[in-house]
Amino acid sequence: MSPVLSAGPFSAWLRAAREALRTGAGADVPCGDCTACCASSYFIHVRPGETATLDALGKDALIDAPGLPAGHKLLGHGKDGTCPKLVENRCTVYAHRPQTCRAYDCRVFAAAGILESPDKPRINARVEQWRFDYPTPRDREEHEAVRSAARFITNNAGLFPEGRIPGTPSQLAVLAMKVHGVFLEPPRVPAETARRIVEASRAP
Ligand code: SF4
Structure with missing residues (x-):
């Protein structure tokens, strides 16, 4: 190994x-x-x-x-x-x-919990092989938020407008990183989560 x-x-x-x-x-x-x-x-x-x-x-x-x-x-x-x-x-x-x-x-990719x-x-x-460290509880929360974002986008493609779903694993990983803040907020219904993701993805 x-x-x-x-x-x-x-x-x-x-x-x-x-x-x-x-x-x-x-x-x-x-x-x-x-x-x-x-x-x-x-x-x-x-x-x-x-x-x-x-x-x-x-x-x-x-x-x-x-x-x-x-x-x-x-x-x-x-x-x-x-x-x-x-x-x-x-x-x-x-x-x-x-x-x-x-x-x-x-x-x-390790951050988003996916492979190329x-x-x-x-x-x-x-x-x-990569392993992140979690010196504070926030480190763990943020990592879980990035992984949750990647899972949500993968499992709810139908909730996103055309052209808003990443076409490659690297695009998915980068998007998950960018919009992870949505998963640090209180949970919403899936359609509202998708709308917040699109909004967050437009930020510079
Ligand atoms: S140009 Fe880029 S891909 Fe090619 S060897 Fe150099 S670092 Fe690697």
């Missing part, structure tokens, strides 16, 4: 993760020598303003991002799901890696 990994105190992690999402700043993840997310068949979004990154990656590694305005690109992966910039288990463009890579934090999709077994192995 794989050893457990400390994911840190839950409430401190939640605040930092939400701030990273809000500002676009990078996440401070104790990855160690893990490169699972660089070898899990992700298409990595690179925004037009990331000029140093676009130069470092080179045109040949990028494709136009479908459905997004001109200038948005995707960094693809090889047949085995590995990023072309990962060589001998090291990122060869680390100083200029995309914002998407900087922001990635697989603890979000089954085609990403290395990520899921890592997710199962």
